[in-house]
Amino acid sequence: MDHDTAYLTGLFALEGRVAVVTGGSSGIGRAIAEALARCGASVVLVARREDELAATAAALESHGRRAAWVSADLGSREAVHRAAEEAAAAFGEPDILVNAAGINLRPPMDDLTPRDWDTTMAVNLDAPFLLGQRFAPGMAGRGYGRLIHIASQQAFRASFTSGAYGVSKAGLVALARSQAEAWSGRGVTANTLVPGFVMTPLNRRLADDPDRVKELAARTLTGRNGLAEDFAGAAVFLAGPSSGYVTGQAVFVDGGFSAH
């Protein structure tokens, strides 16, 4: 090795940290969960489907890390509260919270019902808020915490039927700022990662249209669409010691989609 391992460790290592990752069983959340685990964190995954959760936990454990999972529908406040307690029971109170669970219902605005609105807000915005309220004061008390939310281009501009989804993601960007204001002085940062178009199950419908996929790739500066793995490094940075002076920010991981 010709690099300074101790220096790298000081910047990025998550040894001894506990992370809760919602949506950690698929796509971007799964890639982030794996990255945090491989950098040393014990990880608790939260999502609904048990098979995906168990398979992801096994994958993290295969890297020699501790992993646990909680099955919960984050669209229900009661379930969010229960999931938070169960998650904290696995390895202790978390130091890192990643809110990656999200849904995008995409009905045209004319057809968007109050029910679509409520479901979207519950999963995409209310759950991150409630989990932040549950975990962040403890992080602040211990002097270290990292809140990471996954937002969207649609928090900043309307496209692809932004509907309720774009509003929920814009709320998440503002929530990170409010959390940053509240807790950064006590060691808890709050930021959002902003993807472009990422090839995950969430986008299966769009991803099945090769012309659309090509057209979206052409709108980036890198010439390709995102992969879940593209979020690993940014998440490790935002979860780790070296990002302590980065807070209240929206960090775009989008191949330059938003830059032109």
Ligand SMILES: NC(=O)c1ccc[n+]([C@@H]2O[C@H](COP(=O)([O-])OP(=O)(O)OC[C@H]3O[C@@H](n4cnc5c(N)ncnc54)[C@H](OP(=O)(O)O)[C@@H]3O)[C@@H](O)[C@H]2O)c1
């Ligand atoms: N892919 C993109 O292009 C893109 C772009 C911008 C933003 N994002 C955001 O990135 C995040 C991750 O998306 P992804 O693309 O990785 O999608 P994904 O592969 O579909 O993963 C979504 C995850 O959220 C969980 N989830 C969904 N609804 C839930 C609920 N009601 N309760 C608990 N867990 C729930 C899913 O597990 P279960 O279904 O088992 O519950 C799954 O683990 C989302 O917040 C999404 O809005 C994605």
